[in-house]
Amino acid sequence: MAPVDRDDVERELGDRLATRDFVAARLLDCESRAAFGWIRLEAAAVPGGRCDAALLEWEGLWGLFRSWDARLKEIAALRDGKGRLGRGAAEDASFMLDGTVHDPGPGNELQHADVLAALEHRHAAVAALLDEIDAAFAEAAGTDPLAARLDALEASEQRLLARWAETRERISDPRVPKPGTVSGSLRERLGRIPALGETGWTETTEVRRRLAHAVEAAEHRAEAALEACNEPLHRRNRLRSEAQAYVARAERLGRDTEPKVRDAWQRARAILWTAPCSLAEAREAVDELAATVNGDRA
Numbered sequence: 001m002a003p004v005d006r007d008d009v010e011r012e013l014g015d016r017l018a019t020r021d022f023v024a025a026r027l028l029d030c031e032s033r034a035a036f037g038w039i040r041l042e043a044a045a046v047p048g049g050r051c052d053a054a055l056l057e058w059e060g061l062w063g064l065f066r067s068w069d070a071r072l073k074e075i076a077a078l079r080d081g082k083g084r085l086g087r088g089a090a091e092d093a094s095f096m097l098d099g100t101v102h103d104p105g106p107g108n109e110l111q112h113a114d115v116l117a118a119l120e121h122r123h124a125a126v127a128a129l130l131d132e133i134d135a136a137f138a139e140a141a142g143t144d145p146l147a148a149r150l151d152a153l154e155a156s157e158q159r160l161l162a163r164w165a166e167t168r169e170r171i172s173d174p175r176v177p178k179p180g181t182v183s184g185s186l187r188e189r190l191g192r193i194p195a196l197g198e199t200g201w202t203e204t205t206e207v208r209r210r211l212a213h214a215v216e217a218a219e220h221r222a223e224a225a226l227e228a229c230n231e232p233l234h235r236r237n238r239l240r241s242e243a244q245a246y247v248a249r250a251e252r253l254g255r256d257t258e259p260k261v262r263d264a265w266q267r268a269r270a271i272l273w274t275a276p277c278s279l280a281e282a283r284e285a286v287d288e289l290a291a292t293v294n295g296d297r298a
Helices: 006-031 034-045 050-076 087-097 112-140 145-170 183-191 205-253 259-272 279-293
Strands: 101-103 108-110
Touching (some): 006 050, 006 112, 034 050, 050 087, 050 101, 108 112, 145 205, 183 205, 205 259, 259 279
């Protein structure tokens, strides 16, 4: 077997020790975050919950790190008093660097690259929950976005009911069912979700997501119902514009003073500008006005 290059082994050992120090700093930085304190509190309050699982993941991460650190310290101890690896020590160090590290959690033996991947995976899982907790507190500095959306939904539903009542008042046959309202029941659901800082609040992510979807669906239904309520009024307004256009045409043709044109216009105006308006009768009256102006009626 060819002799090892002591400088290469030194560089590899130095790189791994530097990586170890960097990883240790990241772990300690995570533990120093205020959100980590919430993970510990919630793990104790809600056994088996997300924070409990994250804390177990974190403990497994530290277990693997300590095993890796112990192996690196064992290799670094092969250096002489000047901090260098002798020829024999370099060969031993190279063999140990190519060896495995015991992962005490699952009991696996991991290569160096696999150790880093496992540490990164476990760190990312916990860091994501820390970021979520930090975001929740940042969000809490203002109004709960779900509460704000429910306020807007309630206002939309009130406007919708007012428009529905207006449509029923102004149109005799709107064929628009009374819209339902759900903002009150959705607000009750929000009220049952633990508030920020209450026991179990970190377990509410999925509940809040489902509630947000329900609010979004209610928003879409309210928009569609408002369009349905508006449509009969829009049809009436279009008929008004159409009737006025025929009157303007009659004026251009010099026929606006003819009795039949005046009678047709007065009938259309009486229907279209009187509440409640029958759209079917209005359509018939406008068609009659058009035929009269265009000379289709004798």
